[in-house]
Amino acid sequence: MNPVPDELEPADEPWWTRAVVYQIYPRSFQDTNGDGIGDLPGILQRVDHLVELGVDVLWLSPIYRSPQDDNGYDISDYEDIDPAFGTLEDLDRLLEALHERGLKLVMDLVVNHTSDEHPWFVESQSSTDNPKRDWYWWRPAREGMEPGTPGAEPTNWGSFFSGPAWDHDEATGEYYLHLFSRKQPDLNWENPEVRRAVYRMMRWWLDRGVDGFRMDVINLISKTVGPDGSLPDVPAEDGRYGQPGVAAANGPRLHEFLQEMHREVFDGRRGGLLLVGETPGTTVEHGRLLTDPARHELDMVFTFEHVSLDHGPGGRFDVHPLDLRDLKATLGRWQAGLAEAGWNALYWDNHDQPRIVSRYGDDVAYRRESATMLAIVLHLHRGTPYIYQGEELGMTNAHFTSLEEYRDIESLRWADAERDRLSEEQLLGCLAAGSRDNARTPVQWDDTAQAGFTTGRPWIAVNPNHDTINAAAERADPDSVFHLYRRLVALRHEDPVVQRGDFHLLLPDDPHVYAFTRTLGDEQLLVLGSFSSDPQVAEVGPGWSDASLVIGNYTSPVATDGDRVALRSWEAVVLRRTVSG
Structure with missing residues (x-):
């Protein structure tokens, strides 16, 4: 590598322009107690892997107390750790170990919705006049319709997980909104008490020492609301539910809420914090507004356009071949759009996406070559790269052969809805290409029976190719996917042209x-x-x-x-x- 001229050394650029983030899905990273579920002590056990890779930030998918209806994205207590993952003391030990090694820790912030077992919702559901009733979206049945009958929902919004986005509560006779699972009721951000409670919780975590937040579906917190408090119907085919994002994404008060969050939570302590928003359905124009530093909202956003290009009309389970020209046009548009103001978050894989080497590469004949090519192309864009656990090993899709092996709520609900239309063979083909479980099989540490992930039975099956694709083998091979990622991380740290x-x-x-x-x-x-x-x-x-x-x-x-x-x-x-x- 050529030495960098002095005049190209970074000046006052934010630290994250030189950083690489590593995402951990704790349930599938490393188990230490034999229950088949990854835990915080397991992450602590593998910190040296992150240090060797050279990354700067660790982002944890949710570890809060949760009924685990959606693997932790349904939170029942924002200020405690789910026993499956450990304790607050375990988290404190992990934080200390990361900070000692110069790494930062970013928590997943899920505040568009809670679990229906969160005390806030339990109170809200208890009666129509409870003080927390308006903390969630409650509405009566459609006028002239019998509550609980098909089509009586307050709007025609569909859930992202199939079916209606409204669930009828027999005790109070009204419906509550859930853009995702029925056990994930949406918080009403129009209510200032909700916002104050969320901000208090965020400050609590920052005071504990975490270094920022990845904000789950944060651009859904502002819904389109009429002057009378009504929510609009959205375009839909007869008898079907419409996509809720039309009325729930990038709503009219989104920027107001984020700027208020910034004032209430981050002002006076920004320093080394990282604020990244997951923003499905966001355009380049929205992205520029959200990440323009002068607006004090977010540092960067995750967009979905480039990982939706192989989706057909039927969505993620209707997979079509990628046209590379579409990928170039999409990523190029985001690079140009955020060139003057704003910043890109660069990613191929995460806990919601099938493995990129199986999607846009060749995971059979040219697994190493296509995995490393995809890494180089992504990491050389302008933005902050994100590595998802196992991506640095060239891990592939799950290759499950039966419906019983799947665990993802979205996949299972889709399969149930399509059973009458598709054969089991067709269902398996669609899930093999599109299921979120492709990213959730345990990290493949070695070639032993459970890939070094657990001594027990894993919560989801280990990919059978772990006998050849694993961290031990990758580390031993100087030309491996792992060592290519190490070189890319070092290049991001050292080269101002790559950074800026x-x-x-x-x-x-x-x-x-x-x-x-x-x-x-x-x-x-x-x-x-x-x-x-x-x-x-x-x-x-x-x-x-x-x-x-x-x-x-x-x-x-x-x-x-x-x-x-x-x-x-x-x-x-x-x-x-x-x-x-």
């Missing part, structure tokens, strides 16, 4: 090669990635023949010839040159 360089998309119409440049001052990087098993030639223009190689996923040299670069199967290369002007 301008992004320019090349070859937008090439169906197989992803190409772009990053430029800062007179330093320029050329990034090329082949999304194909067949050899490709990229027409990159003059001036790259004598460029130096920054990083690549093949051990032998890249072939350059004048204006052309020849790429092997799933090859990625990053070249550096000096430019004038």
